[in-house]
Structure formats: structure tokens, C-alpha cells
Amino acid sequence: MVAKAEREVRDAERALATMRNPVANQDASQSGGRGTPDAGEQDLGTQDETEEDAAEAVEGSAPTSGDIEGAQQDLADARTRLHRAREANGPMLPASEVVVLQGFPARVDSVGVQLGSDASGKLMTLSAGALMIRSSLTPTDRGLVRPGQKVRILSELTGMTAQGTVRSVSDTLARAAKGQAPEDPGMAAGSAAGFTMTVKPQDGLSSTYVGQEVRLTVEAATSGQKVLVVPVSAISAGSDGRTTVTVTTPGHRDARRRVEVQVGAGGDGCVEVKPVAGELLEGDKVIVGSQDTSGGDRRDRK
Structure with a gap:
């Protein structure tokens, strides 16, 4: 022919x-x-x-x-x-030697054999498509995270930062048995149960980040504007159910006053506060444990 x-x-x-x-x-x-x-x-x-x-x-x-x-x-x-x-x-080969991928780019993640050795077990592991990030959420955090939320991505190894979105969050717990690989690649073997979260980077990630660990910060809530915040440890809860902060007066170490506040969104170790009774201004010093610290600070709380 x-x-x-x-x-x-x-x-x-x-x-x-x-x-x-x-x-x-x-x-x-x-x-x-x-x-x-x-x-x-x-x-x-x-x-x-x-x-x-x-x-x-x-x-x-x-x-x-x-x-x-x-x-x-x-x-x-x-x-x-x-x-x-x-x-x-033209040239033909057995169908068993053909692998159909979902899309490109495709990467060879691992090769399990060497030239001339006996072929047994997994010969090669391939992955295709854009890089995704898989992590694990504690049961407490699971209720705060939902698909579509913005995520900040940080590689502590290289200093790379990127933006992404939550693509999916599982509804079932994933946990690895002791001594076995975890069901969720984002969990360590033998770690506590967690919910699998998948994050899609906004602009894509280089293949050099395959297998690296990154830090994810999910924006579960935002104030939408700058608010007054104090360290979480500066908040005190009384037996009457009121929440307060203790403010010190500059130059008068023993001059302290309690200000009742309403607590709002929190993150990065700080929490939003609104004075209910008394005055609390940016730059005021509040008591944290047994030491004073510069607590009043206006920032965009997320």
C-alpha cells in the first residue's frame, strides 16, 4: 500500500x-x-x-x-x-506500552528501573497538567475553608510567593496507619486525621517545585478596611462574659485601666477589637501576660 x-x-x-x-x-x-x-x-x-x-x-x-x-x-x-x-x-507497538495522559505539560516524576535491569513493579511514574498543591486541614479549620477562597503561597526554601485559590476540600477524614504512607500526600505518616485541601496556583508553578513543601495562608475572612488590632494574648475574658484589654499610661507604670472591647476577625497572632466602654486608640500600650507591648496598631486585618 x-x-x-x-x-x-x-x-x-x-x-x-x-x-x-x-x-x-x-x-x-x-x-x-x-x-x-x-x-x-x-x-x-x-x-x-x-x-x-x-x-x-x-x-x-x-x-x-x-x-x-x-x-x-x-x-x-x-x-x-x-x-x-x-x-x-508505519511502525507499531503493543497497546500495553502506550500511556494516554490527561493533558500537557507532562513530567517524569520517578524511574524505578535502570537500563539492563529486570523490569518489575513500577517502571516509571508520570504526571501531567499544571501543578496543584495538596494540603491537610484540621477538623477545626475545615469549617473555615471553602472552594474559591484566596490563598497565599510561600516557599520557605526559595522565598517564592504566589497567589492561588482553594479548588476543593474533602468531606471525609484522611489518615495514614502507623508505618504506612498517608492517604493524603499533604499529611505525614502517622499524623492526626485531616481533610484534604487542593489549591490551584493562579499563574502556575515551575516544575522545580514538584515535591517541595510550601506554606499556605487561606483568607477565610477579611474586614475590607483597616481596623484596630491587638495581640490575641492581650484579650481577657471575665466571669461576666465581657472581653477586655488592659491599657497602660505612658510614664505611669502602675496606671492601668480596663477597656471593654468587642472582638472581631483574627489572624497572624492578632485580633480585631472595637472599644465598647472606654477609649482605645492606635499606639496605646496593652498588657500581654506580665509585660507591656505596643498593641494598638491599625492594619488591614484578614
Whole structure:
């Protein structure tokens, strides 16, 4: 089948070449059929007449532009048939040696054998598509995280930072038995049960980050504007259910006053507060444990 298609291509190429240069091909055919004249002027005149007749025949049978276009199309069709024949009858391999991937780019994550060694077990591990991040949430954090929330990604090894979104959060706990690999790659073996969270980087990550650990910060809530915050350890809860902070007066170490506050969103070790009774301003010092610290600070709490 391939040989036949190759012959058709060669024939189409010769036909097109003949149409593009008909005079040269006619001259070549005539030069091969001429004999030696037997006698003088009569034979010479016969030869001249024969050449004139051949020239007129060539001129009358010159191919048109339509003929050349048709020959070009015949050549293109022949080449297409040859390409299809080679695809159908080209090199083949067993279907068991073919791996169909979901998409590209594709990466070779590991190779389990060496050249010349016996093939057993997993020969190679492949992964395809854009890099995703898998992590684990504690049961407490599971209720705060949902798909679509923004995530800050930090590689403590390289200092790389990126943005992403929560793609999915599992509804079932994943836990590894002692001494076995965890069900969730984001968990360490033997660690406490957790919920698998998948994060999709916004602009994609380089393949150099495959297998690296990164720190994820999920924006579970945001104030939308700058608010007054204090360290979480500065908040005190009384038996009457009120929450307060203790403010010290500069220059008067023993001058302290309690300010009742309403607690809001928290993160990064700080919590939003709104004064309910009393005055609390940015820059005020509040008591944390047994030491003073600069607590009042306005920032965009997330």
C-alpha cells in the first residue's frame, strides 16, 4: 500500500514537471528518434519540415494554467494518500506500552528501573497538567475553608510567593496507619486525621517545585478596611462574659485601666477589637501576660 502510494507521487511529480517544461521534454524525445540522412538536399529538406511540424505540434499542445493547477492538485492528493498510508502501515507497538495522559505539560516524576535491569513493579511514574498543591486541614479549620477562597503561597526554601485559590476540600477524614504512607500526600505518616485541601496556583508553578513543601495562608475572612488590632494574648475574658484589654499610661507604670472591647476577625497572632466602654486608640500600650507591648496598631486585618 505504501509502495503504491509512493509510485503515484512519483508519477504525479513527473506529470507536473512535463507540463511546466513541455518544449524541453519534446526535444528530448525527438533527438532520440532521428536517423542519419541518406542523401543531400532532399533529405535535408525533409528534416527541416519534420522539425517545423514538431514545433507546431508542441505549440498547439502547450498546457494551460488550468492543466498545471490540475496536475498540482493531483500531486497534493497523491502526497496525502502517501501520508495516510504511512500512518496506517508505519511502525507499531503493543497497546500495553502506550500511556494516554490527561493533558500537557507532562513530567517524569520517578524511574524505578535502570537500563539492563529486570523490569518489575513500577517502571516509571508520570504526571501531567499544571501543578496543584495538596494540603491537610484540621477538623477545626475545615469549617473555615471553602472552594474559591484566596490563598497565599510561600516557599520557605526559595522565598517564592504566589497567589492561588482553594479548588476543593474533602468531606471525609484522611489518615495514614502507623508505618504506612498517608492517604493524603499533604499529611505525614502517622499524623492526626485531616481533610484534604487542593489549591490551584493562579499563574502556575515551575516544575522545580514538584515535591517541595510550601506554606499556605487561606483568607477565610477579611474586614475590607483597616481596623484596630491587638495581640490575641492581650484579650481577657471575665466571669461576666465581657472581653477586655488592659491599657497602660505612658510614664505611669502602675496606671492601668480596663477597656471593654468587642472582638472581631483574627489572624497572624492578632485580633480585631472595637472599644465598647472606654477609649482605645492606635499606639496605646496593652498588657500581654506580665509585660507591656505596643498593641494598638491599625492594619488591614484578614
